[in-house]
Amino acid sequence: MKKITLISVLLTAIIALTPASGPTGLAVDINQYRISPGADTGLAEIVWSINRGSLTFHKSDGIWQDTLQFEISVSRDDSVFYMDTLTRIVEVPADQMVSESYLLFDKHTVELPTSGVYVVEITAHDLGAPDSFSTLITSFRMPDFADDFSLSSIALFGDVSEDTTEGIFTFDGFRMLPNPSGVFRVSLPILYYYIEIYRGKDFADKIISGWEISLESGELIQRAEPETIASEVNDLYIVNGLDISTLPLGVYKLTLNISDDRLDRTLEAAKKFTILEPESPLIRKYYLIGDNIEQEYDYIEYFLTSPDKRLYENLTDDGRIEFINRYWEGLDPTLDTQENEYRVEIIERWHTANIAFDQSGGLEPSGWRTDRGRIYIKFGKPDDIERSPITMGTNPWEQWHYFELKGGVVFVFADRKGINDWRLVHSTYPGELYDPDWNEKLFRMHDIGRPGGAE
Numbered sequence: 001m002k003k004i005t006l007i008s009v010l011l012t013a014i015i016a017l018t019p020a021s022g023p024t025g026l027a028v029d030i031n032q033y034r035i036s037p038g039a040d041t042g043l044a045e046i047v048w049s050i051n052r053g054s055l056t057f058h059k060s061d062g063i064w065q066d067t068l069q070f071e072i073s074v075s076r077d078d079s080v081f082y083m084d085t086l087t088r089i090v091e092v093p094a095d096q097m098v099s100e101s102y103l104l105f106d107k108h109t110v111e112l113p114t115s116g117v118y119v120v121e122i123t124a125h126d127l128g129a130p131d132s133f134s135t136l137i138t139s140f141r142m143p144d145f146a147d148d149f150s151l152s153s154i155a156l157f158g159d160v161s162e163d164t165t166e167g168i169f170t171f172d173g174f175r176m177l178p179n180p181s182g183v184f185r186v187s188l189p190i191l192y193y194y195i196e197i198y199r200g201k202d203f204a205d206k207i208i209s210g211w212e213i214s215l216e217s218g219e220l221i222q223r224a225e226p227e228t229i230a231s232e233v234n235d236l237y238i239v240n241g242l243d244i245s246t247l248p249l250g251v252y253k254l255t256l257n258i259s260d261d262r263l264d265r266t267l268e269a270a271k272k273f274t275i276l277e278p279e280s281p282l283i284r285k286y287y288l289i290g291d292n293i294e295q296e297y298d299y300i301e302y303f304l305t306s307p308d309k310r311l312y313e314n315l316t317d318d319g320r321i322e323f324i325n326r327y328w329e330g331l332d333p334t335l336d337t338q339e340n341e342y343r344v345e346i347i348e349r350w351h352t353a354n355i356a357f358d359q360s361g362g363l364e365p366s367g368w369r370t371d372r373g374r375i376y377i378k379f380g381k382p383d384d385i386e387r388s389p390i391t392m393g394t395n396p397w398e399q400w401h402y403f404e405l406k407g408g409v410v411f412v413f414a415d416r417k418g419i420n421d422w423r424l425v426h427s428t429y430p431g432e433l434y435d436p437d438w439n440e441k442l443f444r445m446h447d448i449g450r451p452g453g454a455e
Contacts, residue, residue: 070122199260226257
């Protein structure tokens, strides 16, 4: 994936029948991108994931950690084009169990000649357990990218969310977590894809993009109406999220059709993906009946990304019920029990916020809509609260401390007008309002607001 100019985020619902789930472990995918017009080489982006729960951690200087070593080779016609060994140290965060299981992602980019078929072999060694290793071998074709009109391969992602921090999986203000296995399940109900479009100097001012999903046998399952995308640049990309939570189990092919009217030409790119059953017994837990849909949405609203919210708004009532059930299922710590402990915890926070931060005199649930309510619902009870009452120098404020969150963060709330209207004025949590001068501004605001104060 490389830096180019345009993003189009399209969210689409697919109507089908049954839930999906799948395995974890070492998985590898290779995406191919153009370097520049006329170049006789392209970029092969090797992406992989490994299950953190399978690692062997050892304690060193009070920190649990493990060392992984990845051996990568790329060959063509029995000739090795590239070899490298990468070392990665995995540390257990202070707020996590050593045995906690989830996927770790990494990637490596290699420049290779175009118009060739390559074989990639990657071996993952767990140095904490010398006899523990996994090897995967896969092949791919590096295309010959035409200068006037060509496409990259399709890259699959399990999650796309807004994120302005730096990282190997952040791009143009989005965090894009890959899905190199191509396997989707209960915890990955949305298939996100990314594709780059390359055009020559004399390009049209728009392209037409369409997609379809078919079974491995070729039977068409779903087809979207073509979308016209205006563009004033020659190189652009598309990110799209498809709700596949109700597709039957099986192996599918996602096909994208991109057309350029000026050239009267349509290009096609395709990618396989799989929907599998859960590895462990799963008890479906349906929480929604009738008018309860919007109440359930209120419980989870603060945890949804902007694309998730847009997707929800475009769903039917049945689709919204399925969406919310999928959300709760994906975060259920015990899938084989009747109770979803995560949901219970969030609902308890929601009701506590309404009582503690009420602004309606108990007439209606309002505390969850306040800044303090939002933070309480998202992160739970703070580890410590520092309070300052109203004084001659400043209006009242509260400083909430979460010692284990992101290495330690604070949220500062102030009743800036002295009317029980508490607002977030500063936080060190990424993405929240950051204003280290909040105290000075609060002092000035109090001085201006009192009789005889500064003008």
